[in-house]
Amino acid sequence: xxxxxxxxxxxxxxxxxEVLSGxxxxxxxxxxxxxxxALGVAVRRIEVIPDVPDxxxxxxxxxxxxxxxxxxxxxxxxxxxxxTIPAIAAAFGVPVVRDEELSGLIRQVSPLERNLRMxxxxxxxxxxxxxxxxxxxxxxxxxxxxxxxxxxxxILQRKFVMIRDRFRTSxxxxxxxxxxxxEGVIAGVLxxxxxxxxxxxxxSYPHIEAxxxxxxxxxxxxxxxxxxxxxxxxxxxxxxxxxxVE
Amino acid sequence: xxxxxxxxxxxxxxxxxEVLSGxxxxxxxxxxxxxxxALGVAVRRIEVIPDVPDxxxxxxxxxxxxxxxxxxxxxxxxxxxxxTIPAIAAAFGVPVVRDEELSGLIRQVSPLERNLRMxxxxxxxxxxxxxxxxxxxxxxxxxxxxxxxxxxxxILQRKFVMIRDRFRTSxxxxxxxxxxxxEGVIAGVLxxxxxxxxxxxxxSYPHIEAxxxxxxxxxxxxxxxxxxxxxxxxxxxxxxxxxxVE
Numbered sequence: 495x496x497x498x499x500x501x502x503x504x505x506x507x508x509x510x511x512e513v514l515s516g517x518x519x520x521x522x523x524x525x526x527x528x529x530x531x532a533l534g535v536a537v538r539r540i541e542v543i544p545d546v547p548d549x550x551x552x553x554x555x556x557x558x559x560x561x562x563x564x565x566x567x568x569x570x571x572x573x574x575x576x577x578t579i580p581a582i583a584a585a586f587g588v589p590v591v592r593d594e595e596l597s598g599l600i601r602q603v604s605p606l607e608r609n610l611r612m613x614x615x616x617x618x619x620x621x622x623x624x625x626x627x628x629x630x631x632x633x634x635x636x637x638x639x640x641x642x643x644x645x646x647x648x649i650l651q652r653k654f655v656m657i658r659d660r661f662r663t664s665x666x667x668x669x670x671x672x673x674x675x676x677e678g679v680i681a682g683v684l685x686x687x688x689x690x691x692x693x694x695x696x697x698s699y700p701h702i703e704a705x706x707x708x709x710x711x712x713x714x715x716x717x718x719x720x721x722x723x724x725x726x727x728x729x730x731x732x733x734x735x736x737x738x739v740e
Numbered sequence: 741x742x743x744x745x746x747x748x749x750x751x752x753x754x755x756x757x758e759v760l761s762g763x764x765x766x767x768x769x770x771x772x773x774x775x776x777x778a779l780g781v782a783v784r785r786i787e788v789i790p791d792v793p794d795x796x797x798x799x800x801x802x803x804x805x806x807x808x809x810x811x812x813x814x815x816x817x818x819x820x821x822x823x824t825i826p827a828i829a830a831a832f833g834v835p836v837v838r839d840e841e842l843s844g845l846i847r848q849v850s851p852l853e854r855n856l857r858m859x860x861x862x863x864x865x866x867x868x869x870x871x872x873x874x875x876x877x878x879x880x881x882x883x884x885x886x887x888x889x890x891x892x893x894x895i896l897q898r899k900f901v902m903i904r905d906r907f908r909t910s911x912x913x914x915x916x917x918x919x920x921x922x923e924g925v926i927a928g929v930l931x932x933x934x935x936x937x938x939x940x941x942x943x944s945y946p947h948i949e950a951x952x953x954x955x956x957x958x959x960x961x962x963x964x965x966x967x968x969x970x971x972x973x974x975x976x977x978x979x980x981x982x983x984x985v986e
Contacts, residue, residue, distance in 0.1 A: 512943055514783045516773040517958065520766075523788075527762040537760045539795075540788035542769075549785075573927045573944040574934045609924035646948055678855035681819045688820045697758055698819040702892055712763065 501536040501716070502663045505557040508542040509550055509568040509578050510645055521647040522567040529654060534663035534716075535563065545569055550581035558585070558640055563661060565654075568645030572611045578642065579635075583616035586637060591617045599632065624656035631656070667718040669725040672707035675735040676700070680709065683731035691724040693717060707737040747782040747962070748909045751803040754788040755796060755814040755824050756891055767893040768813040775900060780909035780962075781809065791815055796827035804831070804886055809907060811900075814891030818857045824888065825881075829862035832883060837863045845878065870902035877902070913964040915971040918953035921981040922946070926955065929977035937970040939963060953983045 506526050512518040520542065527537045538561060543549050550569075557564045569578030583590045596613035621633035622641075634653050635642045641657070643650045673680050677700055688696050697712040711728060715721045729736055752772050758764040766788065773783045784807060789795050796815075803810045815824030829836045842859035867879035868887075880899050881888045887903070889896045919926050923946055934942050943958040957974060961967045975982055 511941060512945060512958070514773060514786065515960065516770070516777045516783075517943075518945070519770070524762070524765070527760060531762045537762075538790055540760065540786075542786035544784055571923050571944070571946060573923050574931045575942070575944055604924055606924040608927045611927075646946055648948065677818050678850055678852035681854045681857075685820045695757060696821070697763075698817070698821055699758060699764070700817060700892055702894065712758070714761065 502534065502563070502661070503538045503561045504530055504535050504563040504565065504661075505539040505541070505561040506537060507550075507553050507557060507564065507566045508540070508645075509545060509566060510542070511544050511575070513542050514544055522643070522645070522650050525647065525651055526565055526567075526654065529658060530661065531666065533658060533661045534665045535661050545575045545577055547577050547581045547584065550578060551585045554582055554585035554640065558638060562639060564640045565643055566640065567643050567650055570612065570642060570644055572609050576611075579614050579616065582637060582640060582642065586616060586618075588617040588637075590614050593619075593621070595621060596633075622657050622660075625659065664716055666714050666716060667721045669713040669721055670740040671711040671713075671725060671728055671732070672737040672739075673709040673711060673732055673735045674707050674737050675732070676708045680711075680732055680735060683728055684711065687724050687728050687731070690727065691715075691720060694721050694724040696724060696728075748780065748809070748907070749784045749807045750776055750781050750809040750811065750907075751785040751787070751807040752783060753796075753799050753803060753810065753812045754786070754891075755791060755812060756788070757790050757821070759788050760790055768889070768891070768896050771893065771897055772811055772813075772900065775904060776907065777912065779904060779907045780911045781907050791821045791823055793823050793827045793830065796824060797831045800828055800831035800886065804884060808885060810886045811889055812886065813889050813896055816858065816888060816890055818854050822857075825860050825862065828883060828886060828888060832862060832864075834863040834883075836860050839865075839867070841867060842879075868903050868906075871905065910962055912960050912962060913967045915959040915967055916986040917957040917959075917971060917974055917978070918983040918985075919955040919957060919978055919981045920953050920983050921978070922954045926957075926978055926981060929974055930957065932977070933970050933974050936973065937961075937966055940967050940970040942970060942974075 506523045508523055513520045523540045530537050541553055543553055569576050580590050593613050593615050600609050600613055615635050616637045619635050619637040622636050623633045634657050694715040699710045713721050713725045752769045754769055759766045769786045776783050787799055789799055815822050826836050839859050839861050846855050861881050862883045865881050865883040868882050869879045880903050940961040945956045959967050959971045
């Protein structure tokens with residue numbers, strides 16, 4: 495998949511028994527893949543894992559080593575099932591420390607000692623805000639290439655939007671061709687284009703419920719000219735099978 | 741998370757660049773977690789990974805060794821991006837072979853030589869159908885504890901429903917309590933119940949958009965009496981904070 499050869503990559507790790515049990519619909523990975531795509535970042539892995547420290551440690555270590563950015567979602571509140579912060583600290587071999595700035599923010603909104611647990615961060619973590627954010631707004635905790643986001647979708651979205659400009663890179667260029675012939679008929683043409691254009695990601699998706707076409711063929715890459723040429727080659731190769739080009 | 745201590749476990753591996761790029765909404769893992777939950781199977785991991793053979797091999801090996809059942813979705817058509825079958829074969833160290841029974845089924849519906857690629861399976865794989873299925877219906881290909889499902893949601897659903905009875909185990913028992921106090925206030929009560937009932941999974945989820953409560957507390961386990969007792973202890977502990985019990 496050549497689209498990603500030189501791309502900035504990311505992994506998303508959703509921490510939450512509630513998603514694995516089907517009780518809660520997963521919205522955070524869905525939001526992040528679209529946002530990151532628009533920023534030019536290629537999400538290469540999504541994991542949904544349970545609230546189990548050892549599992550989080552293993553996933554975090556592999557993802558932090560394998561991708562440019564890692565986004566975690568969930569497990570950062572004040573209750574017994576909020577185990578993300580200690581697990582991330584363990585993954586990097588650092589202790590958990592209580593941050594003074596976060597403690598101050600929490601004390602402004604809550605008299606409860608217990609809520610101060612939300613001021614605990616891995617040692618060496620930094621607090622990130624957006625360029626126009628007031629100092630009083632709640633920051634994103636980040637350590638190395640890991641960005642720690644909450645599980646509540648509306649808060650995750652607000653926090654990600656605040657910091658998203660720092661992830662912006664060159665965007666993807668995309669085309670699409672709809673074929674009235676099925677995959678078996680067009681596979682040879684697709685194979686050749688995939689071989690001729692290693693830096694263009696060519697995807698093939700049967701749309702069995704569609705009435706005017708059978709397959710959607712997608713083209714993605716950072717080099718607009720290459721993407722357009724790959725698309726053109728397939729349009730020529732498919733001939734009368736082409737329903738439309740986007 | 742005691743709910744899963746003795747549970748039958750499963751992992752779901754979604755293979756597809758189209759989900760990672762945000763072009764296609766992920767429906768298959770969502771369907772499978774609910775179905776498996778209803779059958780009493782605890783999904784302990786979901787991964788969305790790209791159409792890259794080495795990545796599929798690594799994920800497959802880890803999941804097949806770590807969970808009772810593994811379900812894959814996607815990458816099994818006749819085009820260049822359909823790499824799941826060779827990757828699963830490689831994960832188990834077996835060659836890909838063309839299955840005669842599947843070849844016959846394909847020849848009935850398509851004259852295209854190319855489509856016979858969909859008759860390729862890992863050596864040693866079996867073809868599964870449901871108890872009442874006609875021999876002519878399209879089977880699920882399975883090898884050891886791995887069930888290979890397609891990416892098209894409507895077909896995946898039909899195939900899973902055909903074989904689902906073989907995964908049925910003792911069901912979960914669930915309760916829920918809604919609290920008008922936030923997590924910081926109730927965390928002590930939750931901690932104690934989590935420690936007192938290690939075989940009941942107790943989850944705590946802030947509902948910041950709700951108007952009549954602040955937190956949903958969930959209880960899940962295989963032992964109904966234990967689940968009910970854990971729920972009762974928290975209801976007593978929360979006192980006037982309880983909005984309702986389900």
